[in-house]
Amino acid sequence: MNFSIFIASFIQITLLSFLLLSGVSCALYTPDSGKNQVITTCNVPTDQSGTVSGHWQVTPIPMAFHQNDFQSNEISSMINAVSTWNNFFTASKNIKTLDGSTTDNPRLSTATNPAQSGPICDHGLVQGKSFSGNVVIYKLGQWPSAYPASAIALTSFCSISSQPYPAIYMALMEINYQNFFIEGQKNPDLESIVLHELGHLHGLNHSCEVTNKTGTPNCKDPNIDPSYLSASMYPSFSFDTAGMGEQRRSLGSNDESRANCLY
């Protein structure tokens, strides 16, 4: 069995309560072989009732890469993940939920990382019906000790109570270049990782968890819906013996059916 590293979502809400998910699990990857077309219907299954954390009331969400952090091939990989989400929503809803970057002309940001200098919720990005800033992706060469070392990336966000889902008004993404990606460390597939993190950005929690959590299936349940295991939002990624991470560069039917309920 391959060794798996858990990818955690780090959720920050206005009450400054934290939900920090970490761990190590073994997982077998089951391709979503039954999926041959875009899912256009909204469905959050009953056993996944707790797997939506919020949504943005304004779209498209402006994205940017922190200036001088990433090489062009890394930016291309991340833009591929952005395009995968946009292609899905274009086919499903005729909307684009993410904006701002093309491979030829990626949007760059000089904004310093607010997560490393105080409460991120002081830096709201939504003013009424428009955005005042970008959701920025940062490369962290030093991964804070407050974060789980096994997390490949973290998406942090702030939301306020709203119906039917909390309204997200701030988010950022940080990628762990201390414990991954660099010489001597495991090498995840960046496009797959960012595709997963963009799911968190849209408001999706993991399709299942390896620990018991209300409203969330347990990934180890032998009777679990197989589409939860093949989802981009599955909580862990496996690595081969050379340390290369698996590729999950497509959205699964469960990712799409849940996302359709949010936008």
Ligand SMILES: [Zn+2]
């Ligand atoms: Zn995650």
